[in-house]
Amino acid sequence: ALSPEFRCVALDLPGHSASAAPAIVSIASMSAAVNQVKDLVGPGRKILVGHSMGCRVITEAYLQSRADVVGLVFVDGSIVGGDPETGINRAKESVRTGIDPFTERLFNDMFVEGSDPAVRERLVARAKKVDPGFREELFVDMVRWDLTKARDALRQIAVPALVLQSTYFNNEL
Numbered sequence: 001a002l003s004p005e006f007r008c009v010a011l012d013l014p015g016h017s018a019s020a021a022p023a024i025v026s027i028a029s030m031s032a033a034v035n036q037v038k039d040l041v042g043p044g045r046k047i048l049v050g051h052s053m054g055c056r057v058i059t060e061a062y063l064q065s066r067a068d069v070v071g072l073v074f075v076d077g078s079i080v081g082g083d084p085e086t087g088i089n090r091a092k093e094s095v096r097t098g099i100d101p102f103t104e105r106l107f108n109d110m111f112v113e114g115s116d117p118a119v120r121e122r123l124v125a126r127a128k129k130v131d132p133g134f135r136e137e138l139f140v141d142m143v144r145w146d147l148t149k150a151r152d153a154l155r156q157i158a159v160p161a162l163v164l165q166s167t168y169f170n171n172e173l
Helices: 027-041 053-064 084-096 099-108 117-129 132-155
Strands: 046-051 069-075 161-164
Touching (some): 027 132, 053 069, 099 132
């Protein structure tokens, strides 16, 4: 919907869909990829948009390179809080029963009652196509990022931010 008025660029994050996995699986490496694309687009005002884990990615991308970024849009970017050691251990525990059931639960919980089942199934299936080891490693790093970096990172934002939140993500994941 924005394309007729604005130049819009979407990227396939490393390790997702057709992109090769990065050497280091982390929020920081995903953010570096965002900045590579941002730089390839060329100079000019840019607004970074992230959904869910992507909210961490755009925040980290902004911290890595604020050049040309004039705004951030966060869609459903809950933050895990609490003690880092406990939280990281809980994240690892939550995927011990298998990353596929965890992915199914996580993605199914993003839909409200009455959502189109075909859309839900398509998105869950797409998420499960991502390499299981990669998904697990990135999820644990996302929780680590939340617990060790998120609050300080959010304090450093010096551009307008739009926050759209409709989901809840607690310490028990």
